[in-house]
Amino acid sequence: MIKQITQYPTQTSFDFGGTVRHFDESLQTLINDLKDTIEANKLEGLAAFQIGSPLNVIVIKKEGEFLEIINPVIFTKEGELTPTECTAYFPNITAVTKRAKKIKLTYDDSEGKQQFLTATDDLAVLIQRKNDYLLGSTFISRLSPEEKKIFENKLKGFSDTDAQASCNISPFSDKILTVIKYGLIAGLISLIGAFFSTMTPYIKIFEHYLMIMIAILIGLYFVRALYEGKRCGVCQIGNTAAVLLIKSTYLAGLYLLNYWILF
C-alpha cells in the first residue's frame, strides 16, 4: 500500500528505532508498503519512520532491485565525503553533509538472518541518510555549524507556516528563565554576604525587591510559555506548570532562608 511520506515540520516521534524482533507478516506488510511508496514517488529508498513506523527498517532501491535492511548497525566508517543531499522529508531542499565514503554494516534480512554489507560512495551515503531516521534524526545532525545555519534559513523560507519555523528558535520564555536563575543566584550570594558584612539592612531591602521581581518574572514566564506553546501548536502546559512549580519552590526556599538569616 502506498503510504503518505512524513515531511518536515512533523517532528520525529519519541518512539523510533524499535528493534525488529519478530520477522512475521506485519514486517512483510511494512516492507511492501515501503516498496510501494518508493515506486510511487520514484525514490531511491525509504526508512520506516518516513511512513510512520517506529521500526528499524530501511528499503533501498538499487539498480531496479530492492534491498531490505532490518536492524542495521554500521560498525565501520572509512574516508569522508561531502555530498549534496536531498530527502523526501525536506522536499526540494538540499544540504552539503559530511558522510563516510565507505561503510560496513551488519543487518537482518526479512527472514531474520544476519547479513553483512560493504557500501561505498552513493550507496553508502544513501544508507547513512536513511539510518539517521532510525535514530530519530535527519541529515541536519550531519551538517557543519555553518551549513546548519544556511539550512535553517532555507527551512524558514520553505515552511508555509512561519509559526512552525519559529518553534526552532530559542524561545523568549527561556530567556526569562535565565534571568530568574541569575536572580535566585544573586539572592543566595547576597544572603551569604550577610554573614560577612555589616550591610544587613541594605541586603534586606535588596532581597525584598529581588524576590518580588522574581515572583513577577515567574508569572511572566508562565504566560509567555503558554503563548509560545500555543503558537507552536504543541501542548506544553504540563512542562510549563512543572517549571513554574520548581521555580516557585526555589523562590519559597529563598524566602525561608531570608526569614531565618535576616530576621
Next chain:
Amino acid sequence: MARLIIMGGGVSGHTTATFAKKWLGDEHEVVVVTPNSQWNWIPSNIWVGVGQMEKKDVVFPLAPIYKKAGIDFRQALATEIHPNGKADDDTPYIVISSTEEGKEGQTEELSYDYLVNATGPKLNFDATPGLGNGSGGLSGNTVSVCTADHAVHASEELKEIFAKAKAGERQKILVGTGHGMCTCQGAAFEYIFNIEHEARKANVRDMLDIKWISNESFLGDFGMGGLHMKVGGYAVSSKLFAESLYAERDVQWIIGAHTSKVEEGKIEYELLDGTMHEETFDFAMLIPPFGGVGLKAYDKDGSDMTDTLFAPNGFMKVDAKYDAGAYENWKASDWPVTYQNPTFDNIFAAGIAFAPPHLISKPMTSPNGTPINPTPPRTGMPSGIIGKAVAHSVCDMIKKGKDVHLHEASMADMGAACVASAGKGLFDGSAAAMTVYPVVPDFEKYPGTGRDTNYTFGEIGLAGHWIKHILHHMFLYKAKLKPGWTLIPE
C-alpha cells in the same frame, strides 16, 4: 536468633547488610564476609584514575562502621557453600578463608540461616590473552580503573604519558573494553572523556590521539541496547548523542570489536564481520569481562553441586527465566523479581552476583561465531535497590516466617540514573546525565523501543557534573552510616 550472612561488601552487599541490621536489631545476627578491608565508591575511581582524587577520597575502612552498626565483620574470602550442611548436621554453612593481615589463608566454617550472595564480579582479565597476567591479575600491558588501587596505577601511568606528550612525543591512548563480552562501558566512557578533559587542561590534547574501542554494536549502546532520550524537548537516540560527543571532542572510535589479544603497545581485535585488525597504543585502559567469583557449592556427602546454585558463567541462579530462548522470545518477565535461589529459599543473590537470564542488547555474533555484544549492566543504582529489596525480604522471612510475600525489584520495572562526568572541577567540567526507565526494555508495555520516553531522558552540561559531585559525597555519607543515612535513596 537467626544468622544472616552476606558474602560481599560492595554496593549491594553493604546496602543489604546495613538495612538488614537496622531492621533486625540485636535480636538477630548479621555477618558480612568480604575480602576487602575497605569500602570503595567505585564510580569515583574514574577521578582517581586521572589524578584528580586520591585513593583515600574514595575508600574508607569497613571494620569501624560495622562495629558501630553491630554487624559481625569477617575480612575473608567465601570459598564454599554447603546449603544442605554436613553428613551429620543439616545446618547450612559456608567456608571462608581469611584475608586479614597475619591470618591469611586461615579457614573457618560459618553456619547460616539465610545467605545473601553479593560478591560482585570476578574481574576476568585472563579471558583475553595478554590482558591478564595468567593468575587472575592485571598484566602490565594495560591499566584498569575497576578498583581504587588499579585507578592509582592508571593515574601514575597517565601522568607519564602526559609528560611525554608535553615533551613533544605524540602519544596514542586507547580506552574501552578488553573483550567481546564486557559490560561497564559507562565506566570506560567516563574515563576516556576525563582523560580528554585533563589533556586539555594540561595543554597536551593536540599531542594525543585518543581512541575508543568497544564491543557495543553502536556508540551509546551502554549494554542496554541504547536508549532514546529527551534532550531539550526533542527525542534523541543515545547513538547520536554519543557520536556527536565523540566527534566534538575529537575522539575516534572502533565499535563491534572483540579484543582477542593484548601485547605491549598493541592489541588484536575481531570486528563484527569477522575481520581481524590491530591497533597500537602507548596507554590503554581496557575493562575486563566479568565472571562469577568462583564459589563452589557442595552437598551433604561432599559431592559438587555448583551447577545447582550457579549458572555456567559463575553467577548465582535466581528466580529468572533462564530458558527464554532466542532474542524474539525475550520478555521483561524473564528478569528476576525477588532474587531468591530457586532451589534454596534461604539463599538470595544481589547486585552483579545474580545470573541475568539473557542479554539486554540485541545479540551479535561475527561470522567466526565470536559473540560480540555487551553483557547486561547490574552495577550502581540497580545493585543498591536490589540489595535493599533482598534485605527487606530476608528480614520479613526471619520475623514473620518463610511464607511471607517477598519484596520485588525487577530491573524490568526499575529506572536507573547514570552520570558520566568529564572533568572534576566545579566550574570547568561537564557531564552526561541520563535516566532510563525501565533498565530492561519491556516491549509489551512500551511497544517499539521498550522504554517509557517520559522517564528516559538525558542532558549534558555542568549541572550534571555537579550531580556527580553530590552523588560522590552523598553515597560516601550514606555508606558511612552517618545520621540520616537511610533517607538517602539508593
